[in-house]
Amino acid sequence: MNEKILYNIIDSELLDSHPDEWGVRVHSVNPQSMGFATTLTPAVISQAVDNNIDLLVTHHDAWEFMLEERHACIELLAQYHISHIWCHAPLDAVDFGTASALLTTIGCKIIQTIAKRDGRIGELPERLHLSEVIKLLSGQLSESPCRVYDVNRLVARIACITGAGTKIDYLSEALNYGIDLYVTGETNLYLLEYAGFRNVSVLIYSHNYTEILGTQNLSHKVADQLGIKKISRHDRTVNDIHARIMMHFKVFVHHALRRIFSNRRAAENVGSGRKT
Numbered sequence: 001m002n003e004k005i006l007y008n009i010i011d012s013e014l015l016d017s018h019p020d021e022w023g024v025r026v027h028s029v030n031p032q033s034m035g036f037a038t039t040l041t042p043a044v045i046s047q048a049v050d051n052n053i054d055l056l057v058t059h060h061d062a063w064e065f066m067l068e069e070r071h072a073c074i075e076l077l078a079q080y081h082i083s084h085i086w087c088h089a090p091l092d093a094v095d096f097g098t099a100s101a102l103l104t105t106i107g108c109k110i111i112q113t114i115a116k117r118d119g120r121i122g123e124l125p126e127r128l129h130l131s132e133v134i135k136l137l138s139g140q141l142s143e144s145p146c147r148v149y150d151v152n153r154l155v156a157r158i159a160c161i162t163g164a165g166t167k168i169d170y171l172s173e174a175l176n177y178g179i180d181l182y183v184t185g186e187t188n189l190y191l192l193e194y195a196g197f198r199n200v201s202v203l204i205y206s207h208n209y210t211e212i213l214g215t216q217n218l219s220h221k222v223a224d225q226l227g228i229k230k231i232s233r234h235d236r237t238v239n240d241i242h243a244r245i246m247m248h249f250k251v252f253v254h255h256a257l258r259r260i261f262s263n264r265r266a267a268e269n270v271g272s273g274r275k276t
Contacts, residue, residue, distance in 0.1 A: 001026060001028075001029055001030065001031060001055070001083060001226055002024075002026065003024045003026060004024075005024060005085065005222065005225060005226075006022060006024065006085065006087060006090075008225055009218070009221045009222065009225065010087070010090050010091075010094055011094075014090045014093055014094070015090055018088075018089045018090050021087070021088040021089035021090060022086060022087040022088060022089075022090055022091075023061060023084075023085075023086055024083075024084070024085050025074075025077060025083060025084040025085075026083050027054075027077055027078055027080075027081045027082055027083045027084075028054040028055065028081050028082065028083045031054040031055035031083055031226060031228060032054060032228065032230065033051070033052060033053050033054055033055070033228065033230040033231075033232075034053060034055045034056070034057060034219055034222065034223055034226075034228050034230065034231045034232070035047065035048045035051065035053040035055070035056050035057070035231070035232050035233070035234040036056070036057040036058065036212075036215050036216055036218075036219035036231065036232075036233060036234065037056070037058050037208075037212075037215065037233070037234045037235055038058060038059045038060060038207075038208040038209070038211045038212050038215055038235075039058060039059070039060040039062075039208055040056065040058045040060060040061055040062045040073050040084065040086065041062065041069070041073065042069065042072050042073060042076060044056065044058070044234045044235075045073060045076045045077065045080070045082065047234040048080075048082055048234055049080050049082075051232055051234075053082065053232070053234070054081060054082055054083065055082065055083045055084070055085070055222075055226075055228070056077075056082055056083070056084045056085070056234070057084075057085045057086070057215065057218055057219040057222055058084070058085075058086045058215060059086065059087065059088060059091055059098065059211050059214065059215045059218075060086065060088060061086045061088070062074065085218075085222060087218060089118075091214055091215070091218055092117065092118045092162070092163075092214070093117035093118070095110075096214070096217045096218070096221070097214045097217070097218075098162040098163070098210070098211045098213070098214030098215070099118070099119050099120040099160040099161060099162050099214070100120050100214070101213035101214040101216070101217050102137075102140075102141075102160050102162060102183070102210060102213050102214070103120055103122035103158060103160050104122070105140045105213055106124075106133070106136040106137055106140060107124060107125055107136070108122025108123055108124055108158060109122060109123050109125075110122050111123050111157075111177075112177050114159065114161070114170065114173050114174055114177075115161050115165070115167075115170040115173065115174075118161055118162075118165075118170075119159060119160060119161035119162075119165065119170060119174070120159075120160055121157060121158065121159045121160075121174060121177050121179060122157070122158050122160065123156060123157050123158075124155065124156050124157075124158070126156070127154040127155065127156040128154065128155050128156075129154060129155070130148075130150050130152075130155055130181065130201055130203075133155050133158070133181065133203070134148070134203065137183070137203065137205070140213065141205055141209045141210070141212070141213075142209065143205060143206060143209050145203045145204055145205050146187075146204045146205060146206060147187055147192075147202070147203075147204035148201075148202075148203060148204075149192055149195055149196070149201055149202040149203075150201050151195075151196075151199050151200060151201050153180060153201070154180065155180040155181045155201065156180055157177065157178055157179045157180050157181075158179060158180065158181045158182075158183060159171075159174035159177070159179045159181070159182045159183070160182075160183045160184070160210075161174075161182075161183075161184050162184065162185050162207075162210035162211045162214065163184070163185045163186065163207045163210060163211050164184075164185065164186045164207060165182075165184030165185065165186065166184065166186050166187060166188050166190075166191050168190060168191065168194050171191065171194060171195065171198075171200075172194075172198075175198055175200060179200060180200065180201065181200065181201045181202070181203065182195065182200055182201070182202045182203075183202075183203045183205070183210070184202075184203075184204060184205075184210065185204070185205055185206060185207035185208075185209070185210035185211065186204070186207050187202070187204040208235065209235075212233070212235070216233070219231055
């Protein structure tokens, strides 16, 4: 495995146009097992350690604005020799990516790309009641919608922008294609207000779960490249308090021991007259 592996999977022009939206950290040159999750967190790494995973594939990196949690993730990956591949904007854009994966898994045919390639519009084989669409999506995502806005009309054409699809411009663009339903992973006051004004139904699932299927597709393509047979899903579990506490405790102990040994070496060097 090397840092160029994504170039075997995703168009080089797309990767090169988003240099800060993907990355590869190599801590195990020949990984034998893979885990995937939408977001890199200490809890996800904890699950990987428990399952003897030596390669994680995620949609989100541990972003810089996550401050010390980012540093904890980077150190834990190195400490446990877990390589990490992440791909954000390019994975949203590709045909096997986040929005396409969510729509095709419930039987939609993709008919349009929207939202600067972040979203897709799909069409169901037949018109369904919103409750039936919810049943299909919830079954695939393993969660119920966080919010349902129902204008009481049958659904055939669905726009999907996974993750943070709260921009009014995205919904407005999708409505130009005659959609009956807008699906995304976050909401705000104005998205639902505009949906009511334009008389279109909206389903809000979680940011992480709307993007897990595209991440799964990427992980299988990486596995094919590396000949990995063992692949497992490691969701970001907000309620997994124990795993987070234990992992942060391990990081604390690691830093404390490193400081102790560093101070001890410095004292020994001073005592012997050597420069530190």
